[in-house]
Amino acid sequence: EIIGFAKHELTCVFQLVAGVLKLGNVQFQHHSNIDGTDGCKLFNEDEVCEVCELVGCDNDTLLRALTQRTVETLRENVKTDLSSTEATYARDALCKAIYSRLFTWLISRINDSIKVRTKGKRKSMGVLDIYGFEIFQHNSFEQFIINYCNEKLQQIFIELTLEEEQEEYISEGIEWIHVDYFNNAVICELIEKNNVGILAMLDEECLRPGKVSDETFLEKLNQTCWTHKHYESGGCKKSQSD
Numbered sequence: 001e002i003i004g005f006a007k008h009e010l011t012c013v014f015q016l017v018a019g020v021l022k023l024g025n026v027q028f029q030h031h032s033n034i035d036g037t038d039g040c041k042l043f044n045e046d047e048v049c050e051v052c053e054l055v056g057c058d059n060d061t062l063l064r065a066l067t068q069r070t071v072e073t074l075r076e077n078v079k080t081d082l083s084s085t086e087a088t089y090a091r092d093a094l095c096k097a098i099y100s101r102l103f104t105w106l107i108s109r110i111n112d113s114i115k116v117r118t119k120g121k122r123k124s125m126g127v128l129d130i131y132g133f134e135i136f137q138h139n140s141f142e143q144f145i146i147n148y149c150n151e152k153l154q155q156i157f158i159e160l161t162l163e164e165e166q167e168e169y170i171s172e173g174i175e176w177i178h179v180d181y182f183n184n185a186v187i188c189e190l191i192e193k194n195n196v197g198i199l200a201m202l203d204e205e206c207l208r209p210g211k212v213s214d215e216t217f218l219e220k221l222n223q224t225c226w227t228h229k230h231y232e233s234g235g236c237k238k239s240q241s242d
Helices: 007-023 046-056 059-067 084-114 141-172 186-193 198-207 212-223
Strands: 026-032 039-041 068-072 077-081
Touching: 007 046, 007 084, 026 084, 039 059, 039 084, 046 059, 059 068, 059 084, 068 212, 141 186, 186 198, 198 212
Parallel strands: none
Antiparallel strands: 026 039, 068 077
């Protein structure tokens, strides 16, 4: 309220957050179709009804989105039923999309509220959210991406604050104490380098024919990255003594 959010905006924010939490309660049961294909049905349809009421969505539309996939061809739209596992992924993807858009809107709304509106030269303050590094018992793809985001932010900080500033001090003949730091560009390169980076190999593994799994992807990484100074894996000889 102090920043300038209207009451209806606050209500909408709470409704969206509640909608995401309610979506997390939605569960699916396996269901075999007449034609022998896998499908699913909702275990607790009342939760979906409450979500629709919170976000202003039609019940049938959300139910179809959670349990069916539509594939567009040149001539027609083909609808297929999702398995319970696929429906769970669809539910989670929807939760993430809603939360992501809400978060982006919030940051934009806050920045708009605190910016200076006078003409001419002005100072301004913005909001930047930095994800925290975390290590869990089981680290998923999302955690890897969060940590990758941190490495990129750290790289920007190194380039703007350390490298450029120190170069400017040298060029201007200013006395200063040299700051030693680890340049994490090698970490970013390990993740994002074309053709041989972890993300490039993940794309390649997902697209190749045949049976693919976490294990085959790990094996590919071990073969390609084992010589990299900052790559560690239980499947590499240099890490097996750890």
